[in-house]
Amino acid sequence: MGYEPPPGTGAIKAATLRRSHRYLMPHRVESFDRMGVSFVIDRREGYRLWDLDGRELLDLHLNGGTFNLGHRHPALVAALIEGLERYDIGNHHFPSEPRSLLAEALADASPAGALRKVVLCPSGSEAIDVAIRSARHATGRRRVVAYDGAFHGRSGLSGAAGDDRAARLFHSESSDFAVVPFDDLDAAEAALAGNDVAAFLCEVLPATAGFLMPSDGYLTGLRELCDRHGTMLVADEVQTGLGRTGGLWAIEGFGVVPDILVTGKGLSGGLYPVAAVLLQERAAGWMHEDGWAYVSTFGGSELGAVVARRALELSADPATLANVTAVSEAYGRGFADLQRGYPFLAEVRRRGVVMALRFDHPWGGITMARHLFEAGVWAMFCGFDLSALQWKPGLLVDEAFVAESLERFERALAAASDEVAAGRTPA
Numbered sequence: 149m150g151y152e153p154p155p156g157t158g159a160i161k162a163a164t165l166r167r168s169h170r171y172l173m174p175h176r177v178e179s180f181d182r183m184g185v186s187f188v189i190d191r192r193e194g195y196r197l198w199d200l201d202g203r204e205l206l207d208l209h210l211n212g213g214t215f216n217l218g219h220r221h222p223a224l225v226a227a228l229i230e231g232l233e234r235y236d237i238g239n240h241h242f243p244s245e246p247r248s249l250l251a252e253a254l255a256d257a258s259p260a261g262a263l264r265k266v267v268l269c270p271s272g273s274e275a276i277d278v279a280i281r282s283a284r285h286a287t288g289r290r291r292v293v294a295y296d297g298a299f300h301g302r303s304g305l306s307g308a309a310g311d312d313r314a315a316r317l318f319h320s321e322s323s324d325f326a327v328v329p330f331d332d333l334d335a336a337e338a339a340l341a342g343n344d345v346a347a348f349l350c351e352v353l354p355a356t357a358g359f360l361m362p363s364d365g366y367l368t369g370l371r372e373l374c375d376r377h378g379t380m381l382v383a384d385e386v387q388t389g390l391g392r393t394g395g396l397w398a399i400e401g402f403g404v405v406p407d408i409l410v411t412g413k414g415l416s417g418g419l420y421p422v423a424a425v426l427l428q429e430r431a432a433g434w435m436h437e438d439g440w441a442y443v444s445t446f447g448g449s450e451l452g453a454v455v456a457r458r459a460l461e462l463s464a465d466p467a468t469l470a471n472v473t474a475v476s477e478a479y480g481r482g483f484a485d486l487q488r489g490y491p492f493l494a495e496v497r498r499r500g501v502v503m504a505l506r507f508d509h510p511w512g513g514i515t516m517a518r519h520l521f522e523a524g525v526w527a528m529f530c531g532f533d534l535s536a537l538q539w540k541p542g543l544l545v546d547e548a549f550v551a552e553s554l555e556r557f558e559r560a561l562a563a564a565s566d567e568v569a570a571g572r573t574p575a
């Protein structure tokens with residue numbers, strides 16, 4: 149089918165868009181064009197991106213935290229280059245020094261240091277699959293419960309958990325998977341009451357639903373319910389882990405130790421794919437029984453392990469975590485000021501640099517993403533709540549970045565407020 153990039157697009161960018169439309173992602177290219185976001189990332193450094201046409205944007209998306217430490221952090225680039233002097237992907241059948249060192253660092257950094265077994269995977273989705281399989285093996289049960297507004301990935305088991313729209317597209321949905329509303333202990337209790345649930349998949353602050361925040365006592369209550377009904381509590385910290393909430397793991401901040409924790413995205417340092425499942429012994433029985441029951445050629449490549457260990461070290465650094473708290477408070481003050489002048493900014497959800505903003509219009513998040521793009525910021529609307537926008541600053545941003553991003557945000561907010569007030573936002 150014929151596709152033409154928006155008028156005025158430069159030659160290289162136009163050719164890239166046409167090729168991407170033809171070979172890779174026709175629907176995505178068309179959707180972004182419709183949204184008014186024609187973006188092909190070229191150069192990237194720190195928390196800034198440059199479009200192929202040369203326009204600079206502040207990165208407030210970070211691909212879900214993949215670039216927590218910034219794009220091409222010099223220490224991570226150096227670790228990768230140094231790793232290349234000695235290693236490659238490695239042979240996943242055998243023990244390996246970089247993989248063993250990363251596993252030890254992850255076990256030591258796990259909530260309460262209690263998750264002492266580690267499985268390395270090539271993606272967050274696959275890590276969620278391994279978490280589910282581990283829980284099924286440990287409990288001898290098949291059923292999995294997740295939040296109705298949760299996103300756990302797009303592989304087989306992860307895609308069937310939580311929102312299963314894409315699983316249904318591929319006829320991969322499963323009656324073994326049930327959903328409950330977030331923050332509802334009665335619903336969780338009803339779902340677990342049959343003592344037949346292997347895993348409760350808990351996206352600690354559900355990202356795609358708009359970083360919903362749990363009520364006091366919800367997560368400790370959920371932990372008790374899982375204990376009472378013999379269900380493994382799985383924390384999906386693919387977005388919320390690695391320092392984003394001001395502690396290393398979001399769930400730890402709520403005083404809860406899960407049976408299984410999944411991390412990914414930022415663990416890669418944005419340079420080499422790697423994700424990990426951390427397990428308490430009681431969830432890791434299969435690792436003693438059949439060491440080949442889960443293996444992956446690219447799971448925990450040695451180069452990935454070298455980069456991940458450095459990324460973990462930088463993310464857990466007390467100075468990094470202190471910066472997260474300071475940055476969070478600075479944005480909190482900035483957004484509170486803006487809310488006084490712009491009622492369109494209806495709600496601010498914030499825990500560390502995990503933030504979502506809800507606007508006073510059903511498509512407010514999308515409208516803001518477009519105006520922010522025009523103002524020089526890339527931030528992503530929430531896929532399951534189009535009234536909301538994820539605002540995801542990096543762990544290492546400084547005061548000047550906060551000020552500049554708030555300035556651009558205000559420009560976009562003023563334009564979007566006017567557009568909505570004039571009824572120009574498409575219904």
Ligand SMILES: Cc1ncc(COP(=O)(O)O)c(C=O)c1O
Nearest residue numbers: 271272273299300301386387412
């Ligand atoms: C909360 C959460 N879990 C799991 C995943 C899947 O990770 P991946 O894209 O690496 O497969 C994602 C990806 O966005 C995620 O946000």
